[in-house]
Amino acid sequence: xLQDTTTSRMKPxxxxxxxxxxxxxxxxxxxxxxxxxxxxxxxxxxxxxxxxSTLVKILTGIYQPDSGVIRVGEAExxxxxxLSAARAGVTAIHQETVLFDELSVAENIFLGHAPRNRLGLxxxxxxxxxxxxxxxxxxxxxxxxxxxxxxxxxRKHLVAIARALSVxxxxxxxxxxxAALSHKEIHELYALIERLxxxxxxILFISHKFDExxxxxxxxxxxxxxxxxxxxxxxxxxxxxLVRMMVxxxxxxxxxxxxxxxGEPVLTVSGxxxxxxxxxxxxxxxxxxxxxxxxLVGAGRSEFMQSLIGIxxxxxxxxxxxxxxxxxxxxxxxxxAGIVYVPEERGRQxxxxxxxxxxxxxLPSLSHTSRTGFLRLANEFALAREYTSRLDLRxxxxxxxxxxxxxGNQQKVVIAKWLATKPKVIILDEPTKGIDIGSxxxxxxxxxELAAQGLSVIMVSSEIPEIMGMSDRVIVMREGRIAGRFExxxxxxEKLVRAAAGIEAQPEGRAA
Amino acid sequence: MTAKLLKxxxxxxxxxIMVLLAVIALRFPGxxxxxxxxxxxxxxxxxxxxxxxxxxxxxxxxxxxxxxxxLALCGMVAAMLNTAFPGLPIPLVIVAVMALGGLLGMANxxxxxxxxxxxxxxxxxxxxxxxxxxxxxxxxxxxxxxxxSDAFKALPRQDLAGVPVLSWLSLVMIAVMFVVMGRTPxxxxxxxxxxxxxxxxxxxIDVGRTRFFAYCLSGALAGLxxxxxxxxxxVAYVDIAAGFELDIIAACxxxxxxxxxxxxxxxxxVLGALFLGVxxxxxxxxxxxxxxxxxxxxxVIIIAVAVNVRAERRxxxxxxxxxxxx
Numbered sequence: 151x152l153q154d155t156t157t158s159r160m161k162p163x164x165x166x167x168x169x170x171x172x173x174x175x176x177x178x179x180x181x182x183x184x185x186x187x188x189x190x191x192x193x194x195x196x197x198x199x200x201x202x203s204t205l206v207k208i209l210t211g212i213y214q215p216d217s218g219v220i221r222v223g224e225a226e227x228x229x230x231x232x233l234s235a236a237r238a239g240v241t242a243i244h245q246e247t248v249l250f251d252e253l254s255v256a257e258n259i260f261l262g263h264a265p266r267n268r269l270g271l272x273x274x275x276x277x278x279x280x281x282x283x284x285x286x287x288x289x290x291x292x293x294x295x296x297x298x299x300x301x302x303x304x305r306k307h308l309v310a311i312a313r314a315l316s317v318x319x320x321x322x323x324x325x326x327x328x329a330a331l332s333h334k335e336i337h338e339l340y341a342l343i344e345r346l347x348x349x350x351x352x353i354l355f356i357s358h359k360f361d362e363x364x365x366x367x368x369x370x371x372x373x374x375x376x377x378x379x380x381x382x383x384x385x386x387x388x389x390x391x392l393v394r395m396m397v398x399x400x401x402x403x404x405x406x407x408x409x410x411x412x413g414e415p416v417l418t419v420s421g422x423x424x425x426x427x428x429x430x431x432x433x434x435x436x437x438x439x440x441x442x443x444x445x446l447v448g449a450g451r452s453e454f455m456q457s458l459i460g461i462x463x464x465x466x467x468x469x470x471x472x473x474x475x476x477x478x479x480x481x482x483x484x485x486x487a488g489i490v491y492v493p494e495e496r497g498r499q500x501x502x503x504x505x506x507x508x509x510x511x512x513l514p515s516l517s518h519t520s521r522t523g524f525l526r527l528a529n530e531f532a533l534a535r536e537y538t539s540r541l542d543l544r545x546x547x548x549x550x551x552x553x554x555x556x557x558g559n560q561q562k563v564v565i566a567k568w569l570a571t572k573p574k575v576i577i578l579d580e581p582t583k584g585i586d587i588g589s590x591x592x593x594x595x596x597x598x599e600l601a602a603q604g605l606s607v608i609m610v611s612s613e614i615p616e617i618m619g620m621s622d623r624v625i626v627m628r629e630g631r632i633a634g635r636f637e638x639x640x641x642x643x644e645k646l647v648r649a650a651a652g653i654e655a656q657p658e659g660r661a662a
Numbered sequence: 663m664t665a666k667l668l669k670x671x672x673x674x675x676x677x678x679i680m681v682l683l684a685v686i687a688l689r690f691p692g693x694x695x696x697x698x699x700x701x702x703x704x705x706x707x708x709x710x711x712x713x714x715x716x717x718x719x720x721x722x723x724x725x726x727x728x729x730x731x732x733l734a735l736c737g738m739v740a741a742m743l744n745t746a747f748p749g750l751p752i753p754l755v756i757v758a759v760m761a762l763g764g765l766l767g768m769a770n771x772x773x774x775x776x777x778x779x780x781x782x783x784x785x786x787x788x789x790x791x792x793x794x795x796x797x798x799x800x801x802x803x804x805x806x807x808x809x810x811s812d813a814f815k816a817l818p819r820q821d822l823a824g825v826p827v828l829s830w831l832s833l834v835m836i837a838v839m840f841v842v843m844g845r846t847p848x849x850x851x852x853x854x855x856x857x858x859x860x861x862x863x864x865x866x867i868d869v870g871r872t873r874f875f876a877y878c879l880s881g882a883l884a885g886l887x888x889x890x891x892x893x894x895x896x897v898a899y900v901d902i903a904a905g906f907e908l909d910i911i912a913a914c915x916x917x918x919x920x921x922x923x924x925x926x927x928x929x930x931x932v933l934g935a936l937f938l939g940v941x942x943x944x945x946x947x948x949x950x951x952x953x954x955x956x957x958x959x960x961x962v963i964i965i966a967v968a969v970n971v972r973a974e975r976r977x978x979x980x981x982x983x984x985x986x987x988x
Contacts, residue, residue, distance in 0.1 A: 331797055461863065482866030493864055500864075502857035504924050514865040516847045525845045567865070 152163075161223065163188045163352035164321050166238065169218035171204055178204040181218070182378040184371055186321055186352035191343060193363045193384070194356045196373035197396055199583075199613055202356055205373070206323055210242050211235030213535055222320075239320035243310045245593060247572075256281035256294035259313045274384075284312040289342050292371035297515070304335035311342060315349075323354045328362060340366055353567055358446045360389050372396060389653055397614055397643035405619025406591070408598040412622060416606045417489070417575050419458070422467030424471030427453035427631035432468070435575060435606045440597065442621030445608040445650050450611045450630035452494060455577050459484035459491045471574065477593050485514050488574035492564060494583065494610070500564040507545055508534035510552050511567045524539035541596070558592075565596070576600065577608040582616060592618060614643050626650050671918040672972070675933040679940060686944045693944055700825070707832035708887050708894075708941025710932055713913040714839045717878030717931040720914055721852040722873045723859065723923030724781035728770060729884045730906035731792035736763045736888030736899075738796050741805040741814075741898035748811045756815070760885040766792060767881015771874030781873075789907070796900045807896035818894050828890060835883065840928045850874060856923025882945075912959065913938050916966040937962070 162185045171179040179201045186192050191333050207213040209219075211229035219226050222238050229235040249258045257264070259281045267273040281294035290308040292301070298309065307327060314322055324343075328336045344368055346353060357363055363370070364384060371381040372395040380395045415434045423429035428450040435441050443451045457464045460478040469476045471487055478484045484491070493500060501510055511534040512519050519529040534548050541562040545555060552563055568576060578597065582590040597620060601607055611617050617624055618641050626634040626649040634649030647653075687694045712729055719726045737761040739912065743755050766788070773784040818828035843849035851872045854862040859869050872917045915936025919926030938959065945955045 459864075480866070480868065481864055482868070485866045491864060499862055500860050502854055502924070504857045505853060509850065510855075513850070513862075513867070516850060520847060523846060524841075525847065525850065527845075 157234045158389040160187050160189075162186060162221070163223075164238075165221040166205070166209070167219050167221065169205070169208060169215045169220075171201075171208060171213060171215050177376055179208075179215070179376045182373065182376070184354075184378070184381075186354055187369075188320070188350045188352050189347050190368045191347060191355050191366055192369040192371060193367035194354055194371050194373065195358075195363065195392055195396060197612075199375075200373040200396075202373055202586065203325070204376075206242060206325060206354075206356070209235065209240055209321075211240075218402060220537050221452070236317065239318065240323070241314040241317065241319040241321070242323040242325065243307060243314070244325050249306060249309060249313075250299065251299035254295050254297055255285070255292070255301070255309050255312075257518065258298050258309055259284060259294070259316050261313075263317065275306070280316070281312070284315050285309075287310040287315055287345075289345060291339070302335075302339065304331050305327050307331075308342070311346070319351065321352045321354065323356070325356045326358070327355075328359065336362070358651060360392065360653055363392075364389075393644050393653075397647060406595045406598050407620055408602050410438040410598075410602050410622075412439045413604070416472060417654050418470040420468050420470075422454065422464050424453065424457055424462065424464050424630075427457075427462075428627070430440060430631060431627075433625055433632075433635075435608060437606055438601050438604050438622055439622045440601050440607045440609055442616045442617040442624040443608060443627060444612070444614070444624055445627035445644050447612060447632070449627040451504040451627050452579055453630075454627070455491055455579060455608070457608060458577070459489055485571050485573075486517075488572070488576070489577070490514070490571055490573040491577040492568050492570045492581065496581040501560050501567075503578060504551055506549050507538065507552055507555075507563055508542075508548040510563050511537060511548075511570055514567060515570050528563075533647065534566070537570045538562065541566050561593070565593075569600075573605065575606045575608065577610070579610040580612065582607060582611075582613070614646055617646065618643065665962055672927065672929050672933060674936060675930070675971070677915065679933065679937055682937070682940055682944070685938075686948060689948050690944075693947055700829070702939055702943045703936070704826050704829045705943060706935055707828045708890050709909060709913055709939060710832045710935040711835050711883050711887050711890075712910045713935040714835055714919070714928065715883035716910045716914050717837075717917075717919050718843075718852055718876040719873075719880045719926070720911075720919050720921060721856045721923060721926055722869075722876045722877065722964060723856045724774060724873050725785065725911070725921075726767075726770065726877060726880045727782065727785040727911075728766070728789040728792055729741055729909050729910055730903040731889060732763055732766045732881055732884035733888040733906070734900070734902045734904075735792045735796050736760075737765065737886040737892035737902060738888075738898045738900075740889040741810060741892050742799070744811055744814045745805060745809050752813055752817050754903075755901040756886065756889050759889050760882045763885015763888065764878050764882035767877040767879070767884070768874070770881065771877030774877065775870035775874045778870075793900060800900070801853040802900060804897060804899040805892075810893070810896060815893050815896050826934070828894065831886070831890065835886075836928060836932055842879075843928055848872070852876060853924055856920075856925075857925055858924070886930060909938060912963050915970075916967075918970055920970065934966075 165185045167183050167430045168181050169179055169183070170181055182201065182205065184194070184205065194202050194205070199551065202524050208215050208487065211232040211234055214230065219230060227238060229238065229240070250261070253261070260277055265273045265276040265280065278294050278632060285292065285294060285308065285610045288308050290305065290312070292305065298306065311322070327339060331339060343353060355363070355367055367370070367384050369382065370384055370387065371393065372379050374390060374396060413436055416437050417435040420432045422431040431454055433441070445451050453462070455461055458469070458478070460480045460483055465481070468606065469478065469491070476487055478487065478489070489617045502513070508530050515533060516525065519526055519533055531548060538545070538548065543562045543566065544559055552560055597607060609620060622638050624635070624636045624641060624646065626630055626646060628650055633652065634645070636645060683694050692698060712733070716726055716729060716867055739762055740755050740759045743750060743758060770784055773779050773783050818826060820827045822830055843852065851862070851867050854865065854867055855869050855872045862869055891903060895902070913935040914926070914931055915921065915934070916937050917926070917930035917932070919930055941959060941962065942955065945958065950958070
């Protein structure tokens with residue numbers, strides 16, 4: 151309460167009002183507002199895709215809003231470039247810090263505004279002395295002349311903060327700063343945030359972890375689907391209130407989920423573990439089933455899926471496919487066995503842009519389309535035609551390069567490529583991330599269709615509506631472990647968020 | 663659309679060669695006589711064979727700087743085999759040096775694949791090692807024409823249906839590479855690995871192994887070229903074909919093979935080599951100094967790259983327009 155009276159009396163350090171931003175086919179932000187006060191930590195909360203990162207990019211001058219105003223102090227302003235945002239005192243500390251590994255700590259802190267001597271050359275003495283002073287203010291006491299690459303992530307954060315202090319930042323944005331930190335480092339970060347508050351900085355703290363939000367934030371702002379659905383003082387709310395604001399909506403009606411008779415187990419995974427990414431992953435996947443994998447970004451879902459198809463090797467664990475024990479050492483073996491993985495980053499990991507459509511489609515199936523070691527183009531065209539027409543691909547010719555297609559059609563090529571291998575199990579990693587609503591619906595309808603045809607589907611998704619709308623069962627992963635299993639009948643958004651964020655679990659710190 | 667563009671690139675190159683020939687013909691009509699053009703082709707045969715090997719490597723986003731050194735080492739070994747066992751049939755010598763060249767390529771490929779050293783560093787190192795090996799083998803001594811058997815020297819010149827064996831060999835290699843690149847899973851894998859290595863992994867292609875095979879191929883072709891070079895010029899010593907690796911890469915670049923990987927064709931590599939071959943053969947004829955020749959070759963390379971880069975950029979605009987329309 152005390153906090154509230156102080157902040158409401160204070161002038162905002164920066165205020166966004168009525169900000170909207172659209173991308174082709176997607177309305178990322180709709181009339182949102184956000185106010186940050188000096189000496190106060192505001193938590194920005196929302197699901198993946200709620201518009202948090204778009205907002206950060208507007209705050210740092212990377213995106214321009216379609217409408218709305220930004221006020222710094224009293225004055226209305228605009229950030230047409232990243233530099234102008236930095237000049238206005240807005241600085242962001244990202245999950246992966248954007249610093250230069252090969253430069254010294256001091257050089258990183260003063261890059262672009264290093265002190266000069268009379269000759270216009272860099273004054274190294276002053277540079278290092280000033281850097282040491284700034285590091286002390288940030289609560290660090292290491293030598294500013296060492297190279298950045300020799301520091302751990304936590305200390306790199308400190309360098310980033312010292313850099314923010316060096317330009318006299320008034321607004322510090324921290325985007326999931328604790329994601330890669332150990333328990334001890336997190337507590338050091340909390341201490342640092344307290345110092346920044348005392349210094350009168352306005353801090354925007356983006357996190358999925360409720361325990362740290364309640365530990366460190368003074369205020370909260372909740373986004374959902376690109377709109378602001380609530381804001382206020384942390385002391386006035388409880389976990390449940392925030393969860394409800396984040397997910398509050400009914401979803402099941404819009405998803406084209408088909409009722410499918412679920413058959414016998416197809417894939418059995420037991421005791422999968424990896425030295426650093428995940429452990430004790432066991433589950434069964436049945437014929438015609440869509441099994442959702444939910445969790446926060448970085449919960450180890452993609453890493454597990456990649457080891458399932460042989461890109462990385464697990465340190466222990468066994469797979470049975472149709473009752474037979476299977477050892478998968480490479481993606482080629484996974485494809486042969488009938489397990490395929492449609493990766494998340496389709497631009498980077500999906501299609502080969504400079505290759506014709508038919509060659510993209512047949513790439514994992516070349517052993518079927520070739521004879522005695524030679525490719526049969528007629529077979530390739532036939533296979534490509536069969537699967538692209540099933541997906542209603544719009545292309546003038548199968549001979550044309552994938553790069554000439556629209557994003558949605560490129561997506562269809564990638565899916566056709568995997569279906570053409572005639573898999574038993576298909577793993578879709580974030581199948582609708584970054585595509586427009588129309589294409590999303592098509593992908594969902596298609597997923598239902600696949601399950602109805604007897605294929606078993608694993609769907610990795612960070613979007614609650616998608617998970618709830620499409621899955622027969624859901625496994626929630628958190629920090630590399632299975633944190634919950636839910637049948638479709640017992641699914642609620644609250645349960646998913648709780649399991650993923652570990653709210654009901656004992657408040658234990660992460661091992662270093 | 664892009665297929666057309668790609669074809670255009672090769673048609674463009676054919677046209678450039680035509681224009682070049684026409685300009686030369688203005689001053690020296692004899693140059694474009696069929697017999698002389700056949701001679702120019704024959705003279706360019708070795709470069710064509712080498713460019714085909716380099717093309718495979720560049721397609722996978724790698725580079726082979728050691729091809730000329732590999733050629734020199736294999737050429738020397740061929741000459742030594744011939745002087746030590748003059749009765750050994752020449753086809754056996756060829757098979758032996760192709761195998762040796764392939765092994766040297768395997769060394770490159772293994773270092774790139776298993777130890778993950780950047781290709782430019784690996785092949786820069788092996789370039790020096792292979793040249794050094796020649797010196798160790800020979801103490802720096804030359805093997806001269808009179809030490810080689812007549813059969814050894816005669817084979818590339820032998821006439822087969824009016825065309826020398828050297829030209830025939832390059833034609834056969836073009837045909838073989840045409841089939842490998844267009845009709846085998848390995849050729850497809852070269853394109854996939856260079857086009858998008860991350861995506862290739864998920865489709866079950868082993869990126870490192872594919873690169874390894876590309877190096878084996880370029881090594882074997884360098885080995886074959888080693889014999890052809892030594893027998894043609896009838897001399898073998900440490901420094902033969904020194905600096906020729908740059909001509910090979912230049913031929914590929916002029917031929918539209920993208921240094922970024924994934925884009926290129928057999929026809930492009932052949933045309934790129936021919937373009938250089940025409941320049942090299944024509945400039946002395948019209949009395950241009952060798953130094954001006956170098957400057958001209960360099961200029962041509964830069965123009966070729968500029969044209970290719972522009973073609974790629976135009977491709978980008980096409981995508982955007984379509985994405986907007988969709």
